[in-house]
Amino acid sequence: MTVPKAIVVSEYGGPEVLVAAEVDIAGPGAGELLVRVAAAGVNYIDTYQRSGAYPVPLPFTPGLEGAGTVEAVGDGVTDFAVGDRVGWTHSIGSYAEQVVIPVTWAVRVPDEVDDETAAAILLQGLTAHYLAASTYPVQEGDTVLVHAAAGGVGLLLVQLAKARGARVIGTVSTPDKERLARDAGADEVIRYDEQDFVARTKELTGDEGVAAVYDGVGAATFDGSLQVLRRRGVLALFGAASGPVPPVDPQRLNAAGSVFLARPTLSDHLATPEETRWRVDELFGAVIGGDLRVSVTGRYPLVDARRTHEDLEGRRTTGKLLLIP
Numbered sequence: 001m002t003v004p005k006a007i008v009v010s011e012y013g014g015p016e017v018l019v020a021a022e023v024d025i026a027g028p029g030a031g032e033l034l035v036r037v038a039a040a041g042v043n044y045i046d047t048y049q050r051s052g053a054y055p056v057p058l059p060f061t062p063g064l065e066g067a068g069t070v071e072a073v074g075d076g077v078t079d080f081a082v083g084d085r086v087g088w089t090h091s092i093g094s095y096a097e098q099v100v101i102p103v104t105w106a107v108r109v110p111d112e113v114d115d116e117t118a119a120a121i122l123l124q125g126l127t128a129h130y131l132a133a134s135t136y137p138v139q140e141g142d143t144v145l146v147h148a149a150a151g152g153v154g155l156l157l158v159q160l161a162k163a164r165g166a167r168v169i170g171t172v173s174t175p176d177k178e179r180l181a182r183d184a185g186a187d188e189v190i191r192y193d194e195q196d197f198v199a200r201t202k203e204l205t206g207d208e209g210v211a212a213v214y215d216g217v218g219a220a221t222f223d224g225s226l227q228v229l230r231r232r233g234v235l236a237l238f239g240a241a242s243g244p245v246p247p248v249d250p251q252r253l254n255a256a257g258s259v260f261l262a263r264p265t266l267s268d269h270l271a272t273p274e275e276t277r278w279r280v281d282e283l284f285g286a287v288i289g290g291d292l293r294v295s296v297t298g299r300y301p302l303v304d305a306r307r308t309h310e311d312l313e314g315r316r317t318t319g320k321l322l323l324i325p
Contacts, residue, residue, distance in 0.1 A: 005325070006096035007305045010059045012052030015309035018062070018095075020302065025098045028074035032100050035086060039119035040094040041065035042300075042308050042321040043152070044216075044241055049092075050309065056092065062305075063094030063323070067109060067118035077103050085109040087118040089126065090267060095305055097325040104273070107280045112288045120294045120320040121156070123266065125283045127238065128156035130269035132164060133282075135262050136212035136234040140165030143205055145197075145213045145228060147221050148241065149186055150177035150318045157214055158184040159292050166211075169204060171197050171221075173315070180295065180318050197221075201228040209233060209257075219243040231257040238264055295319035 006023045028034045046062045048054040067087040070080055080086060080103060087109050088094075091101040109118045131153075132138050138161050146161065148154045149170025161168050162185040170186035172178050178189045188204050190197045201210065209230035215221055216239030225235050237245065253259050270276045286292035297319035300308045304323075311317050 004097040005302065006061045006093070007063075007302065007323075008059050008061055009050055009056075012050065012055075012058070014051070015306040015313070017050060018305040018309060020305070023061070023096070025096075025100065028072050028077075028100050030075040031077060031103050032074040033070050033077065033080055033086065033103055033106055034072040034074075034098060034100050035066075035068040035088075036071050037066050037094060037096055037099055037325050038068040038115035039066060040096070040302075040323045040325070041119050041123055042298075042312060042323060043123050044239060044312070045123075046095075047309055047313055061093040061095050061099075063096070063099075064092055065089045065119060065123040066094035066099065067115045067122075068099075071098070074103075079103065080106060080108070085115065085118075087122050089122040090270070095302065095323055097302070107276070110284050110288065113284055116296055116299075116322060117287060117294050119322055120152075120296050121283060121287065121292075122280075124152040124320065125156050125292070125294075126270070126279050127153050127266050128160050129279050129283055130264065130266065131157060131214050131236055131238060132160040133279075134269060135236045135238075135264045136214075138164040138166045138212070141167075142211040143167040143169065145169045145171070145201060145210045145225070146186070147171050147213070147215045147217045147225070149181040149184070149189065151216070151241075152320045153216055153238075155180065155184045155295050155319055156292065158186050160286070163286070163291050169201060169210065177318055184293070184295075198224040198227050205230070212236060214238065216240075217242045218245050226252065226256045226259065229256060229259045232259060233257065234260045234262060236262050236264060296322055298322065299324055 170181040212234045213225040218240030220242035298321040
């Protein structure tokens, strides 16, 4: 029997600590599935865990998201069988040829959705869904600002906000990213390498400001994001790609117009099986119906995980990156 390969992190650090190795995979325990990985999604949270910013017990295999085919089921599993196609998120270890996942995090992949799309959409797609449907539920006629609109979450969030009737302003850093954001449906795109996004957003909204800012960038954009909110607007801070935001005096929210600051995370929006199923069904339904396009722009061999992280952190990528075992 061939010994499966995985990416193993034995010490925290830069992309160089991502090392391909042969690993022993135990059979699935009670309530678990053994899955042959077809594709693993790459996300910024993987870099945080690799660096130790979000500590994970060492050694570990990164990757919280993927899709593949069930090869074995553990005791007590009744909802899935060998041969089923499944996707998952929030189950670490996906940078591998095989992974054992809790059945509670597995979702069935519809026949109309291929493995790469399933692996590409779950973590970032569900993030975009909770932001647009729950953190600030976008209403018809709202104007919202999406930072990093050509990124993995950004491209999906632009589409979901547009589907809910919003006018979407996106920020990007290059001409190629501007094109991607516009192709996703952004009504206005601000090149923040050329323009002050605060001044331009106020100009585009007649100084009223936006109903919500969806900010996964963090330190570099936080102050400006507060400034462009309308009265009682919502700043949804869901990531820190440029670094963490320093402590905030709550009085700043008052001064900005009685605005709201949220720091949401995905796990709190998958709190029950029913909520998870609702979000997953809406997400896959939007893909099948053609309302949501997934942009997989980078496919890397599993053994090239280091280069994948280098490209992601070097901001040389757009859309979604996958590792293919």
